[in-house]
Amino acid sequence: MTTQASWNQDSARQIIAGKKKLDGALLPILHALQAHFGYVDEAAVPLIADELNLSRAEVHGVITFYHDFRRHPGGRHVVKVCRAEACQALGAGMLEQHAKKSLGVDYHGTSKDGSVSLEQVFCLGNCACGPSVMIDDKLHARVTPQRFDSLIGKLKGGR
Amino acid sequence: MAIDLFIPMDATALALGADEVVEAIQQAAKKAKADIRITRTGSRGLFWLEPLVEVATPEGRIAYGPVTPEDVDGLFAAGFLQGGKHDLRIGKPEDLPYLKQQHRVTFARCGITDPVSIPDYLAHGGYKGLKNALGMERADIVKAVADSGLRGRGGAGFPTGIKWQTVLKAEADQKYIVCNADEGDSGTFADRMIMEGDPFLLIEGMTIAGLAVGATKGFVYIRSEYPHAFAQMNRAIEAAKLAGYLGDNIQGSGKAFHLETRLGAGAYICGEETSLLDSLEGKRGMVRAKPPLPAIKGLFGKPTIINNLLSFAAVPTILDQGADYYRDFGMGRSRGTMPLQLAGNVKYGGLIELAFGVTLREVIEAFGGGTLSGRPIKAMQVGGPLGSYLPYSLIDTQIDYEAMAAAGGMLGHGGIVVFDDTVDMGAQARFAMEFCAVESCGKCTPCRIGSTRGVEVIDRILAGIDRQKNLNLLDDLCDTMRDGSLCALGGLTHMPVQSAVKHFGADFNRPPGAAAPRQAAE
Numbered sequence: 001m002t003t004q005a006s007w008n009q010d011s012a013r014q015i016i017a018g019k020k021k022l023d024g025a026l027l028p029i030l031h032a033l034q035a036h037f038g039y040v041d042e043a044a045v046p047l048i049a050d051e052l053n054l055s056r057a058e059v060h061g062v063i064t065f066y067h068d069f070r071r072h073p074g075g076r077h078v079v080k081v082c083r084a085e086a087c088q089a090l091g092a093g094m095l096e097q098h099a100k101k102s103l104g105v106d107y108h109g110t111s112k113d114g115s116v117s118l119e120q121v122f123c124l125g126n127c128a129c130g131p132s133v134m135i136d137d138k139l140h141a142r143v144t145p146q147r148f149d150s151l152i153g154k155l156k157g158g159r
Numbered sequence: 160m161a162i163d164l165f166i167p168m169d170a171t172a173l174a175l176g177a178d179e180v181v182e183a184i185q186q187a188a189k190k191a192k193a194d195i196r197i198t199r200t201g202s203r204g205l206f207w208l209e210p211l212v213e214v215a216t217p218e219g220r221i222a223y224g225p226v227t228p229e230d231v232d233g234l235f236a237a238g239f240l241q242g243g244k245h246d247l248r249i250g251k252p253e254d255l256p257y258l259k260q261q262h263r264v265t266f267a268r269c270g271i272t273d274p275v276s277i278p279d280y281l282a283h284g285g286y287k288g289l290k291n292a293l294g295m296e297r298a299d300i301v302k303a304v305a306d307s308g309l310r311g312r313g314g315a316g317f318p319t320g321i322k323w324q325t326v327l328k329a330e331a332d333q334k335y336i337v338c339n340a341d342e343g344d345s346g347t348f349a350d351r352m353i354m355e356g357d358p359f360l361l362i363e364g365m366t367i368a369g370l371a372v373g374a375t376k377g378f379v380y381i382r383s384e385y386p387h388a389f390a391q392m393n394r395a396i397e398a399a400k401l402a403g404y405l406g407d408n409i410q411g412s413g414k415a416f417h418l419e420t421r422l423g424a425g426a427y428i429c430g431e432e433t434s435l436l437d438s439l440e441g442k443r444g445m446v447r448a449k450p451p452l453p454a455i456k457g458l459f460g461k462p463t464i465i466n467n468l469l470s471f472a473a474v475p476t477i478l479d480q481g482a483d484y485y486r487d488f489g490m491g492r493s494r495g496t497m498p499l500q501l502a503g504n505v506k507y508g509g510l511i512e513l514a515f516g517v518t519l520r521e522v523i524e525a526f527g528g529g530t531l532s533g534r535p536i537k538a539m540q541v542g543g544p545l546g547s548y549l550p551y552s553l554i555d556t557q558i559d560y561e562a563m564a565a566a567g568g569m570l571g572h573g574g575i576v577v578f579d580d581t582v583d584m585g586a587q588a589r590f591a592m593e594f595c596a597v598e599s600c601g602k603c604t605p606c607r608i609g610s611t612r613g614v615e616v617i618d619r620i621l622a623g624i625d626r627q628k629n630l631n632l633l634d635d636l637c638d639t640m641r642d643g644s645l646c647a648l649g650g651l652t653h654m655p656v657q658s659a660v661k662h663f664g665a666d667f668n669r670p671p672g673a674a675a676p677r678q679a680a681e
Contacts, residue, residue: 023378023459024421026441031383031422052441065443065600066424068383084345085540086576088590089503090531122427122544122594124384125348126171127576128206128501128508137386141174 004038004073011036012044020051026062030069039070067119074117075110077155079103080134083120086127091144095131096120098145102152115156161196162240163215167270169202169355170387171348176227177210183228184212187235195240201356203270204510205257213252216242222249257507257526262488264496265472266349266512269356275394277402280359286404288478292367293412295478300371301327304474306482308494313339313430313467314542314571314647316493316560322464325454326372329462336368336377336416337439337458337465340392341423341430343382344543346502346574350468352510354381354388357472358395359404362418364471366409367478368464369416377416378458379468380435382423392420427598431646432465434600445600446646467572469498488514493559503540503576504530515559523554523577534579538587538663542571544594545651547658548578548587567658569651584663589617591655595648606649609640613656623671630660630667 005011015036019029029048033040040063049056063069081099082092103111103118110117126132129141133148140151166172166181181197188195202209211224212234221242223234230247237245252258252270272279280286292300305320326334338361342350353361365377381389396418399405407415421439423429429438433447436458457463473495477485486494493515499522501508506528513522519539523529530536538548547568549556556566563570578587592613601607613636620629637653644650660667 023419024439024441027421027424027438031424058442061443062441066426068423068425083590085544085587085590086346086502086574088587089576089578089582093586121384121425122598123343123345123347124170125342125351125388126174127346127348127503127574128505129171129175129209130503132174134384139170139174139387141171 005036007037007041007043009043009047012041012047016044016048016051025052026054026059027066030063034069037073039073042071076115077136078117078119079152080119080121080124082122082124082126082130082132082134084123084127086123087130087132090130092131095133095143095145095148099148102149113156116152161194164195164197165200165213165215165220165271166197166210167202167356168199168387169209169270170351170385171206172202172209172211173387175209175225179228180210180212180226180231183231187231191235193235193240198273200271201269201274201352202510203252203258204266204352205252205255205507206509207507208249211249211252212239214240214242218242219251222252223247224249257509257511260526261512262496262514263512264476264485264488265353265360265469265498266357266510268360269352269510272357274356274358274391275398277359277398277404284479285359285475286363288475289363289366289404290410291478292370293410293414297327297371297373300367300478303477303482304371307473307477307485308482308489308492309470309473309477309485310493310560311467312469312473312497312572313432314344314569316570319466319470322454322466323368323371325452326374326462326464329455331462333376333459333461334372334374335458335461335463336365336372336374337436337463338365338377338379338468338471339430339432339435339465340379340381340385340388340468341435342385342468342572343427343430344545344572344574346540346576347500347543347572348502349498349500349510349573351385351388353468353472354385355391358392359399360472360475361392361468362395362399362405364474365418366405366416367474368466368471370414372462372464374464375415375417377418378439379418379420380423380429380439381420382429383425389420389422396420426600427594428600428646428648431648434646436463436465443600445602448645469572490514490516490557490559491561493561497558497570497573499558499573499575501527501575501577504532504579505577506531513558516557518555518557519549519575520554522558522575527577530577530579532579532581534581536577537580537582538578538584540576540578540655541574542569543574544591545569545647545654546571546574547654548584548662549658550662567661569654584659584666585617585621585669588656588659588667589614589621591652591659592617595652599648603643603645603649605640605643606645606652609636609644609649610652612636613640613652617656620667621671626668633660
């Protein structure tokens with residue numbers, strides 16, 4: 001998550017070529033591009049459209065439909081705070097407020113130092129041990145505001 | 160000989176530090192020169208005890224939990240590798256009332272076996288259902304599923320056998336089997352636990368479905384919020400291929416079934432079956448109008464069985480033990496077992512698989528031990544974000560499809576979320592509309608626009624602006640969304656909203672900005 005490549009047309013072409021034979025290849029391609037670059041660059045749209053014989057509008061429509069796909073580089077880490085009911089029952093509302101305040105951003109925003117992008121998520125499947133937070137692909141349970149700060153502190157300290 | 164330890168790699172166990180515990184145990188074992196072998200399992204679903212460490216002893220497995228890395232030295236000193244006494248010692252997990260009182264059918268293996276070991280799966284009764292199915296006529300497999308009384312575990316409760324029968328009868332050059340593992344309902348995690356803890360069960364169920372209707376290809380659509388489950392499913396599929404349980408010639412039968420995974424991209428609506436199919440095809444996850452049913456015209460326009468993960472996971476048992484065995488669990492028209500998921504503000508949350516017919520009270524109080532906060536229960540939301548909020552006075556409602564509906568609720572995918580008396584039901588109703596607005600696919604107007612208007616109307620009610628007029632308007636809006644929406648998202652959002660207004664009227668009639676009074680619902 002912390003070592004994402006900057007946009008590169010040739011790597012993008014390779015990634016697209018590697019997935020284009022799959023049934024329903026568009027989502028796997030977009031996931032692969034985002035995993036590599038951290039986001040899906042605008043310049044990828046015509047490349048994908050060409051390879052899959054779709055219009056650019058169709059590709060754009062898919063990218064913007066799904067919450068997961070970013071169209072611009074985000075922070076070095078993505079922090080997702082669960083807003084769903086089971087976590088609400090254990091104080092997720094307070095955690096949300098705290099997260100926004102301590103990072104100084106709203107959802108979909110990136111902290112000033114570029115270390116963290118904050119996202120909302122509706123359920124991480126950790127509903128018996130909330131409030132839940134996912135940092136990159138790592139899930140954290142029973143996250144109090146104090147615990148949130150310590151987890152974020154580790155990210156910032158790390159880079 | 161090495162001493163066997165079993166430690167879950169279930170997402171919740173990991174979130175509670177299971178990997179760190181494994182590391183600490185490995186280091187301590189090295190220091191103590193103890194010969195150990197750690198198997199990473201799924202979770203047994205006793206989440207307040209995670210990370211749960213089990214040690215194989217001559218008397219059986221002895222469990223310790225919840226273990227933190229700081230406990231590890233003490234456990235070694237107490238001789239836990241021989242089952243020694245320690246404050247965290249639980250004894251045999253299967254002796255715990257929480258497990259003993261369950262009917263573990265679908266979850267019989269979860270938390271016990273190595274999830275990606277075919278030999279382990281076989282040793283614990285796996286692939287017996289498939290073996291039987293390979294020797295059966297297609298129509299007989301479908302009949303067994305129909306006779307079992309199995310109904311779709313995703314929420315709608317549609318008879319699985321009828322769905323399969325329709326696909327069996329449909330003529331086409333290609334048919335598909337699709338597993339809906341887009342488990343987006345808050346308070347649910349059963350699908351995730353199976354994918355992480357017993358993925359071959361799903362593979363076996365889908366393979367049987369393929370044999371039953373003549374479909375040679377299947378897809379598991381997994382939500383992106385479940386990266387562990389996605390990785391584990393991929394490992395299991397590779398292992399099944401290598402062992403000849405997937406591919407062109409399943410166990411030398413000459414019959415083919417291929418299985419692939421696909422990752423969702425954070426859209427709740429893709430849990431709706433037609434939207435999921437569009438997403439699988441690489442499109443925006445837009446809901447399709449029905450008919451045509453997916454069974455006739457599904458994935459890529461071909462006849463498709465699309466079932467919830469838990470429906471497929473029930474199938475191997477039915478084919479192994481017989482339709483009667485499965486049907487003998489349950490009550491009325493709800494047959495078999497239901498993996499319930501107890502979550503939210505509850506002391507002992509987890510996976511509770513029971514025959515239909517227990518009450519919410521038995522699950523929440525006897526199993527769950529009441530609220531984690533120790534405060535009184537104010538509300539229970541059953542069936543995910545589109546399920547009704549039920550007041551404490553309805554806690555004796557039985558858990559089956561019909562009884563839940565009669566109480567004005569729905570069972571859905573079996574998630575039960577408990578709230579204590581600090582919850583503000585006005586805020587919960589507003590959230591239900593907000594959630595619908597964020598997740599609407601936008602195809603139909605009542606859902607796309609109604610949800611946004613719903614947030615605004617509730618805001619006015621909570622701000623004390625023309626309350627009665629706006630409550631009437633909200634009712635009208637809810638009716639329009641219910642009757643005019645294309646799918647269950649817009650069509651069911653009225654349930655949490657109207658149940659909150661109905662049962663917790665006081666929360667909609669306070670001076671603006673006042674805190675919720677600490678009291679149980681009227």
